[in-house]
Amino acid sequence: MGATTTSTTAARSAAADGTVADGSVRTGLLIIGASQSGVQLAVSLRALGFDEHITLLGEEDHRPYQRPALSKEFLQGTVESESLIFRSNGYWEEHNVALVKGERIVRIDRAADGSGVAHAASGTRYPFQRLALTVGARARKLELPGAELDGVVYLRNADDALELKARLDGVREAVVIGGGFIGLEAASSLHTMGKSVTVLEYGPRLIGRAVGEETSDYFLAAHRGRGLDIRLNARMNRLVPADDGGRVAGVELSDGTVVPAQLVLVGIGVVPNTELAEQLGLEVDNGIVVDRHALASDGTTVAVGDVANLPNPLPGAPADERIRLESVNNAIEHAKVAAYSLMGRREDYAGIPWFWSNQADLKLQIAGLTLGYDSTVVRRDEERGKFSVLYYRNGQIIAADCVNAPLDFMAVKNALAKGRNIPADAAADPAVVLKTIVTDR
């Protein structure tokens, strides 16, 4: 990202591989979405010996970059934009991958054999033999009067982060709407940068979609203790304009009180970008529905990462359980599965899903998926500032939330990967080192 000075136009960079004919750009595999999963798919295919031309096409004007730091190190200015870039330009050239930036596909025509033509908004056509959709998700929009006011921002991509950074100088008070990962990461960053921050969460607890109640309670107390003003069950009437009418000045709650803010950051989840899949007639249900090998319902298109609704990949999970995972780890592992599919091989999802979120000095690592858990064990070490929750289903460990407790995280992740268990009764003693009590199932 931040590379507009070295950018070529979409048409020129595509032409560099010499495949332009009658104004169109022919490719073996067209990957729509220059995202974490799109990058990994191209990289994995080359590692497997895929020898056809690949076009990796994205809407943004930046070279493919890593998103996680946008709400943390990048926002706080502790890393530079250049360090977020996935691969050097030389890497793509050497691996015969054409990067196309700033191009949005609006329509895809498809032949019976799976090949087709993607049409960009610019008018350029992209004929392809195979198609991969790594189109990700977009920030869910706030539906509230005043949501269009200047100073109401989102944080999904690099341009969002650049805009947010550019606005910070004039901000004394910020409101963050949404107490999930993005909201709390950004709130912590803004607080670290000296802003007065209020978090308004509609639900009864923090990070409600991703962690259990014990972890939510821990984060609530920890963030309040560090100076965030957090309101749960927050109901909002509207965003209030400043006297000049155009800029946001605060958020009015249902009781009529106004929380003043010169900046309102909205982090209320994402919506998968399924429009192209729908237009292609692929099955869509909370994302693009794919089988265990990342194949969409037409049996030839692969859909990978945030946009894909896939079978629960955790070993031993019920066969009919499905999930859409928004994580770096899933983008990588799912892309590897898809790369095998495109090579004609059928491989299972490898590894245990895991997640991380850094919020101020709170380092949360999650191993596994909590789907279907029936009991928990809490390990609390106040003295050393460590906290873990282990999740069980029928006595078998399936997940753990670990705060500043990497040994617990690693022990659970490794036990899950090897199909082993960590008995709940023994794990309840926080002094016990988890990796010493691992048993067979």
Add this chain to the structure above:
Amino acid sequence: MPTVHFTDAEGVVRDIDGNAGDSVMETAVRNGVPGIVAECGGSLSCATCHVFVREDCLDQLPQMEEMEDEMLYGAAVDRQDNSRLSCQLRLAEDTELYVTTPETQV
């Protein structure tokens, strides 16, 4: 210009010129050096950028902090005395570093 010499588990050596201020992990990933996964992008969350540092290079590296130390206990290949997470190793202008990547990172 700093240089990192990566030797993989099969003994193949890749010599990569880096930029001062970048980490060893970033230098590897950006140039497609296999053997370094770095899922978390350097935020010390995943332990998939594990390297073994040649003994005579250890002294020029920053001290290991507790989080890196604990993460290393979960690395896919067991840690050794010369194990580090390469995301924590910043290159100085004149760095000349020899590291070996483990057989697997996940």
